[in-house]
Amino acid sequence: MTFFSMTFLLVFLPAGLLLYYGTPNRFKNYTLLGLSLLFYAALGPLELLVMAASVVFDYMMASLIRYHQGNSRVTRTALFLSVLKSVSLILFCMVRSQLEGYSMPVGILVYTLSATGYVVDLYRGEAPYERSLCNFLLYNCFFGKIFVGPYVKYSLIRPQLRKKQLSLSSISTGLVLLIQGIAKKVVLADNLLLTYRKVAQVDASRASATTLSSWLLLLSLVLGIYFTLSAYCDVARGLGQIFCFKLPRNFSYPLHSSSVREFVNHFNTTLVEYLRRYVYRPLGGGRYGVVSDCFNTLLYMLLFGVWFSFSPNLLLFGGVLALFMLGERYLYGRLLRRLPAVFGRVYTYAALLVSFCLPAKGTPAGSWQLLKNLFSFHQERLVNDKIVYILSQSYWVLLLGLVLSFALLPKLSALLKRRAPAAANILSVFFNVGLLVVSVMFII
Numbered sequence: 001m002t003f004f005s006m007t008f009l010l011v012f013l014p015a016g017l018l019l020y021y022g023t024p025n026r027f028k029n030y031t032l033l034g035l036s037l038l039f040y041a042a043l044g045p046l047e048l049l050v051m052a053a054s055v056v057f058d059y060m061m062a063s064l065i066r067y068h069q070g071n072s073r074v075t076r077t078a079l080f081l082s083v084l085k086s087v088s089l090i091l092f093c094m095v096r097s098q099l100e101g102y103s104m105p106v107g108i109l110v111y112t113l114s115a116t117g118y119v120v121d122l123y124r125g126e127a128p129y130e131r132s133l134c135n136f137l138l139y140n141c142f143f144g145k146i147f148v149g150p151y152v153k154y155s156l157i158r159p160q161l162r163k164k165q166l167s168l169s170s171i172s173t174g175l176v177l178l179i180q181g182i183a184k185k186v187v188l189a190d191n192l193l194l195t196y197r198k199v200a201q202v203d204a205s206r207a208s209a210t211t212l213s214s215w216l217l218l219l220s221l222v223l224g225i226y227f228t229l230s231a232y233c234d235v236a237r238g239l240g241q242i243f244c245f246k247l248p249r250n251f252s253y254p255l256h257s258s259s260v261r262e263f264v265n266h267f268n269t270t271l272v273e274y275l276r277r278y279v280y281r282p283l284g285g286g287r288y289g290v291v292s293d294c295f296n297t298l299l300y301m302l303l304f305g306v307w308f309s310f311s312p313n314l315l316l317f318g319g320v321l322a323l324f325m326l327g328e329r330y331l332y333g334r335l336l337r338r339l340p341a342v343f344g345r346v347y348t349y350a351a352l353l354v355s356f357c358l359p360a361k362g363t364p365a366g367s368w369q370l371l372k373n374l375f376s377f378h379q380e381r382l383v384n385d386k387i388v389y390i391l392s393q394s395y396w397v398l399l400l401g402l403v404l405s406f407a408l409l410p411k412l413s414a415l416l417k418r419r420a421p422a423a424a425n426i427l428s429v430f431f432n433v434g435l436l437v438v439s440v441m442f443i444i
Contacts, residue, residue, distance in 0.1 A: 001042040003147075003235045004185050006443060012039065020243060025164055032142070032243055033134055039143035040107070047105040054089060054108075055140045058082050058115035059133055062122050066129040075123060082119040086112040094310035107146035109307060113274065114140045118154045120278055127154050135161045144239030148232045150250040150270035157245070164244045174241025176432055181234030183435045184227045186442040188401055192224035195394040202386045203370070212383045214373035216391065216398075218353065221360050223401040226255065229268060255405045258344030259336060260324040260351050264304070271307060275300040290330065298322045308359065313367060317358040324351045 001007050016035045023031040041048045061078040068074040090112060093104045118139070121127035130136045139157050199217045203209045233250040240247040254267035264272055279300040286293030298319060305318025328336065336344050354371065361367040373381075403409070417424040 001039065003232075004182055004443060006440075009182075009440075009443075017242065021166075028164055028244075029132075029134055029138055029161060033138045036138065036141050036143040036146070040141065040146065043106050047107075050089075050105050051107065051111055051141060052137075054085065054112055055115050055137055056133070057085055058119055058140075059136050062119050062129065062136075065119065065122050079119060079123045082116050086116040091310075094306075098310055107141075110146055110149050110151070111140045114151060117151070117274060117278055121154060128158065130154070130158070142240070142243075142245065144243070144245070145236040145247060147236075148229055149268075150233055150236060150248055151274045152247060152270065156248075160245050166244060170241050170244070174238045174243075176428075177234050177238030177241060179238075179432050179436045179439065181231045181236075181238055183439045184231035184234060186439050188397060188404070189224055189227035189231055190442075191394070191397040192220045192227060192401055195390065195397065196220040196224055198390050198394075199387070202384075202390070203373075208384065208386065209369075209373050210381050210383050210387055211373060211376050212391070213387045214370055214376075216387065216394075217370070218356055218360055218374070219398060219402075220394070222255075222352070222356050223398070223405060225359075226251070226267075226405060227401060253405065253407045255352075256407050257348050258341055259328055259333075259348055260321060260355075261328055263348060263352065264301075264321060264325065268304075268307075272304065275303055279303060293329075294326055297326055301325070311362075313358045313362065313364060316364060316367075317355055320355045320358065324355070 001012065020028060020031050020035070037048065037052075040051060061082040064078040065075045068078075090108060093108055096102055097104050115136075118127060118130075118136075122129060130139070138161065139152075139154055145152075196217060199213055199220060203213045203217050230251040237247045237249065248270055250268060250270050252266045252269065254263045257263040257266060280296045283296045283299070284292050285296055301318040301322035302315055303318065304321070305314040305316070308314050308317075327333075336347060353374070357367040357371045357374075358364070361370050413424065413428075416427070
């Protein structure tokens with residue numbers, strides 16, 4: 001069962017809402033935890049056991065830190081064991097998935113990193129101890145964010161675990177986010193990634209690869225990744241609002257950026273902040289000079305790349321983004337800021353073009369060939385019939401994805417709300433109902 005199935009939309013979600021809102025306030029957390037565990041069990045009983053064992057272990061380490069605050073040896077050992085457990089579990093699953101072809105347990109990067117982050121914060125004295133195992137499990141395992149996050153500091157969630165803010169406006173906002181997230185996934189992301197796979201079959205052969213196929217491959221992949229991750233995070237925020245949690249926004253039109261640093265800050269925002277908080281800053285950040293800053297930036301961006309998949313190309317992807325960020329910080333950042341904004345946008349798109357060639361192919365050599373094909377303007381290699389046929393089927397989703405990846409529509413919506421709020425509300429209702437109908441048609 002996924003968020004984008006009729007089983008979830010017609011059975012699990014309505015039944016969960018009736019059960020949750022029919023439960024007295026003091027028992028709502030237990031109800032929501034039960035729903036989360038049931039949702040996860042539907043994905044796989046073994047995965048449920050792995051998740052429960054991992055999070056309960058971190059709860060035990062947090063308890064050791066809390067009740068042995070005067071014993072630095074015990075608290076440091078507990079912290080070390082929590083970090084070691086999470087790193088070892090993630091590495092084992094990543095390597096196993098690469099070598100044996102098994103898929104990684106769903107949500108393992110979310111619940112392991114969230115729970116270990118809490119243990120680190122507790123050790124630093126930056127988070128209060130959570131006595132309730134139910135609340136601790138719910139913070140880490142809430143089913144809405146189990147797939148890709150967002151990552152949230154415990155100090156932001158703690159007040160919401162203790163006092164539920166029930167309101168119709170929150171539910172309606174959550175439903176809108178949920179509908180829009182589902183539409184992003186089933187209408188845009190799935191079709192963009194389908195286009196990517198079709199073009200990849202053509203582009204796999206050097207004899208069939210063309211300039212147009214390379215551009216289509218890259219464009220469909222970038223947009224497909226963006227709308228997939230953005231869709232899951234919109235669904236997480238929507239379900240959070242429905243079940244009385246306010247989760248942070250994780251994607252804020254990153255393709256509208258005028259620097260690579262801005263792109264990274266707006267693309268999977270909570271993951272980037274997590275890596276800065278628990279990797280970059282503890283290692284000294286830039287406090288010890290340029291060399292320290294370069295090393296730590298490179299390290300946390302390598303981890304940013306590996307988060308998507310454990311492969312050499314994804315490591316290089318994070319490394320290339322880090323090199324552009326360091327270039328902006330130490331070489332040409334001031335010049336970019338002085339030039340008109342259009343130059344910054346052109347530079348950013350060029351940098352992203354180079355960077356995303358790496359996840360688009362399986363090997364560095366393949367990525368280099370793709371980059372060369374992008375600018376191969378020999379007449380016989382510009383286009384072929386296969387690519388024209390694919391483009392004739394997919395042009396609509398590519399154009400729609402490009403339009404929606406920029407902040408134009410939100411600006412128009414905000415303008416309409418200021419000028420004619422009543423008309424804006426009516427249009428919003430019709431738009432979201434229509435979006436739901438279209439999404440259901442794509443699911444069916």
